[in-house]
Amino acid sequence: MTFISLNKDSLQTFISGLNSYADSVDNERGQVYIKLWINSYPTEISDMVNGGDSTLATKAGELRSHASDLQTRLDEAVAMNEDGVTISDPETGTISYYLPEGVSDTAANVKKHNSDAQAQATKDAKGLQAFIDKGEEDDARYQELLAKLKGGQDNPVYASTFIDAVGPENLTQIPVDVEDVYVDSKTGGGIVSKTEWENTEHGDAIAQIFGHMLAAGSTTWDTEKSQAVADAVANSVKDDPKKDWGGSNVNAPRMGALNTMLGVSQEGDLDGIEETEDHGLGLTYGTDFLVRMGQNLENAPTSNQYFDHQEGPRVGDSSNPLSGIVHAMAANPEAAKQWLAPAATQPPTVRVDADSTVSRIRAMMDNSAIGDNQWTDDWAKLAENVSAQAANQTALGASSPMNGRDSAAVVSGVLNAMGESSSNAMGETSSEFTLSGTARNLVGDTLERYPMGVDISAQAGNPKKYTTSPDSNSLWAANLQEQPLFSDLALSNLVGQVGQDDRAIVELQASQTVYNHERVAAIVEHAEDDSGGEAALAEALQDQSSTSGFFMGAIGRTSEQIGAAADQRVKFYADSAANLVSAIPVAPGAGAAIDTAVSFAMSEARDGAKNSIVNSLATAETEAKNENQKNYAEGVTYNQALTTMTLLQSGIYSAEELASTRKGVAVDASSVIASDGEVLVGPDSQGEVSSLTPEQYDALVEVGGVLPSGDNAGLTDITDRVTTRYTEASRNAKPDNGADPAPWD
16 A cells, blocks of 8 residues: 655645746736737737637646646545544654555545545445344345445555444444344254354455455554554453453454454465465554554453353354464564563663563464464464564664564564474374474574574573573674574474475575584684684584484484385485585675575485485495494484585695595595695585585595594594584484473473
8 A cells, every 4th residue: 555645734835836826827928918909919929828728828727737636635635634544744744645556646546545435435334234234135235335345445544434434343243243134043953952053154254354444444543543443343352341351251253253354364475485375474454453452362262162152143263362363463573573572661671571472472372273274374474474574684784772582582482382282283182293384484484594593402401591692702693683492392393394395494404504604614714813713613513413413303203203204304304414515615604605505405405316415325334334324324424424524614624734634534535635635525616516426425424534633622533522412412303212302391
């Protein structure tokens, strides 16, 4: 929607000036004509000045016409502003009128979509009420009303006027009343007979239109009106608006109508991927309206026996009072943050109570089963949108005292509750965990934006808090916002689900690889000035191995649970990880290569056995008999190869050290290190990447075991240390005894 802003006083002055100028032109034209007549027309210019059809008269008329058009616009804006249905700014004196996108800004169109729409809305509100009062099925009249309401539903002028005319407190009852006109009831059997009501969807159609109206209107309302309407609508769902929520103070038909209103979707795809099917994104509501509505509905009870015994026509689903508001919140990350993670107001520090946020979100998400369903998809989209907003602010260099604390708290709450859910999509208790393809993509996108939080969470033991602030003294973390943290159970379930989708897991891996490589590059760059540089490098490599091991275990565990080909999924993960480590440079700004690296990794990992690190190392081990099968099965050897590749690209070793190392390897290492010590893996000087060969993978494993540590004491036994961390993390994600990973205490 488009609002055309103008300054009332300035425009009126301009319009008056145009009319005054036109008047002066007419006056001067008349004087000239008199002079011509007195002097017997000494020159032929009468066509310019004689009468209303003269050139000057025509031009003066055009000025007046233009002034009239501007006056129409101004009058429309004044009227709409006085009625509170368009946006205004008292400080600057600007007011506005409304025009739909793509509609020409003509006086006729301005009048049509403002005062005419206002009049039509008032008329349609009376017509709808008359239809309800008549109480007779009249499909022709119903369809006529439906068409008129749909025609104005996205016009904020029409919407606000209609809502004011019927009263916001009646919005949830009107769809029920419409349904009552058409619905047929029947008496059901059983020990206790009860009346059953069929849903004809006539009321649903009206409720959906009202959802559009609330969205359109709320984008123009100020805070006071937004909250007043939200209060009126929410209280209308109670049997007694003056009382607090209670198990018996809920009107189920009106609750269903409200869920239907807030549950309307706009065109578009939740995850941006056409191959996945979903219900779409919620409409765009005003932030103040949504926040207040969320606050009002948060403590509303879920469906219970009292709901089930309420008689009367039904509209929508009343079982979960938060289903509609969460769907709407998913489209407005700012409203979601203000609702779920309100900032503390005490100066000077801006704080968010992450513990409270996580606890509240967990309680809300318990309203319905977590699984392959819309409820879960909406929460996943909410978290993804919140994380995207935080990422965009970081990318634009925007800083605030909040530093992403609210976003991190919301993401932590949603993903921990989702990942630790013990219910499947049918609401049955189960140790298995399944997400829709849409939710997998959205969770993957969200985790991508918090690589440090994922890395910390993958280390041994659950974090002691739900979010963490990056150390401002760490060069590789100084620009990161607050990070969400996850329990072993939550992260294992989430990564395991993401790992079932090729692109989702590759993009998540790419994010972690960029984070790891930039971290290593920063440490190596300052290693000479930092006495603890080598120890920090070793720690980074061990953390990287823990994350890799955790991912491998999580994907294997989930694949086995859902009956997927575990070996195939784990192999895809390992192969794509190897290709990403090879394609992304160990250098500051490594993220610039991420899109190219993802495409390369996807192509290579899907190419089957040709360039597979898993197949290459399995063949090498079978031939050399130098490692047991258990090590290969757990991915230990693959992880050693990737650690070596990162070390070689890091620049921590001199060319002389590497040339000497090449000579001490039991296998031919010339495909990995040239005779002059040049590293032959990773992007070349032009940024080009080529597939690694089986010989290179084999050589990487061997080189890793003999890399020098004399001048790099912090890297002593690094191969053994990364192996230990990899194995521990893999077993944390997929315990040997078949138990679930550790949840939050």
